[in-house]
Amino acid sequence: MLDAALDRFGQAPVLAAGGLAIGMLFGFFAQRSRFCLRAAVIEFARGLLGGKLTVWLFAFATALVATQGLIALGWLDVGSARQLAARGSLSGAAVGGALFGIGMVLARGCASRLLVLAAQGNLRAVLSGLVFAVSAQAAWQGALAPWREHISTWWTVEGGSARDLTVITGLGRGGALLFGAIWLVAAIVWARRQKVPAWGWAGAVMVGLAVTAAWWFTGTVAATSMEAAAAPIQSLTFTGPSAELLVRVLFAPDRAPGFDMGLVPGVFLGSFVAAALFGELKLEGFEGGASMRRYLVGAVLMGFGGMTAGGCAVGAGLSGAAVFTVTSWVALGAMWLGAALTDRLIDQRGLEAARANLGDQPVPASRAYR
Structure with missing residues (x-):
């Protein structure tokens, strides 16, 4: 079926359609499960038991097990993926991840x-x-690019086996699968103890499978397409695609579409459908000037940090971690550390700490849990 679609429509439209479909899958189940790395980190840092950490862990472990399983079966080859094949930056991963x-x-x-x-x-x-x-975009090709490039030169690592944690640690494919399976079992145990609703754990599993689906889809297109310029093998990430979509809309609407072009609209559409079906569409604004400043400063730090780290909470935290690239694991660890310290130094000193409020929606219960 994929061969026929490539022959009929070409590589670019097929990639965009796949990005749209997988993005909708991710968006729908991310909305229903309340998947969020920030909420997971804050729960862990504050010693709370609200289920958000368990939701994140389900997505994380599922992405690892499913992706490594496909690689072990010979159904997926990520050796040429940028996260593994290209030269990387450990300093960029650490500094960018923390920011x-x-x-x-x-x-x-x-x-x-x-x-x-x-x-x-x-x-x-x-x-x-x-x-x-x-x-x-400013960090990639604009005014902030020199800063990103400078940070990235402090400590680099060559591509190939030097970026592959399964090689560096000697885990191998079997060890990687076992590692993911252990965390998946832990997620199941915690979900039972915390009585995490079905939408939480099942939705998070689907989020993890969306990451694996993206790896498989782009890898299959790259291996199947007969076009001279092979499509890059990639999975879900939002830093680069968000910047690229912005450039396409403002400056280059005639540029050929790709996986990223479908991904961001797909996630938006899937989330919208989920919110509409379950009556959760609601206009919300800023609570004041201080709140607005906080959000905008955070957004700037995320944009620069994500581009410097080579991925966001999904791009590095799920997609990159699922293929065991060392820079993604460093970035993920730095994200956890930076988020936990910021919560402790800023939010836990205020009224929010007294209420133990994560500032996020609770995981919705299915009928079986009501």
Whole structure:
């Protein structure tokens, strides 16, 4: 079927359609599960048991197990993916990841979460998402690019086996699968103890499978397409695609579409459909000038940090981690550390700490849990 679609429509439209479909899948289930790295980090840092950490862990472990399973079966080859094949920066991953973690606490949501909230009618997320995209583009090719490039030169790592944690640690494919399986079992145990609603754990599993689906889809297109310029093998990420979509809309509408072109609109549409079906569409704005400043500063830090780190909370935290690239794991660790410290130094000193409020929606219960 994919061969026929490529022959009939060409590589670019097929990639865009696949990005749209997988993005809708991700957006729908991210909205229903309340998937959010920021909420997970804050729960962990504050010692709370609200289920958000369990939701994130389900998505994380599912992405690892499913992706590594496809690789082990020979159905997926990610050796030429940018996260593994290209030269990387450990300093960029550490500094950028920390800045992204700080930013997502200030903006009360990572890049993907802002997109999901924007689809529900959250105007704070709409404006923050636009600023995030502008900041990311400025870090890639604009005024902030020299800063990003300078930070990235401090500590680099060659592509190939030097970026592959399964090689560096000696885990191998079997060890990677076992590692993911252990965390998946832990997520199941915690979900039972915390009585996480079905939408939480099932939706998070689908979020993780969307990451694997993107790896498989782009890898299959790259291996199948007969076009001279092969499509890059990639998975879900929101820093680069958000910046690229902004450029396409403003300056280059005639540029050939690709996976990224379908991904961001797909996530927005999937989240909108989920919110509409379950009666959660609601216009929300800023609560005041101080709140607005906080969100915008956070969005700028996320845009610059995500581009410097080579990925956002999904791009590095799920997609890159699922293929065990060392820079993604460094970025993910830095995001956790930056977010936890920011919450402790800023939010836990205020009234929010007294109420133990994550500033996020609770995981919706299915009928079986009501």
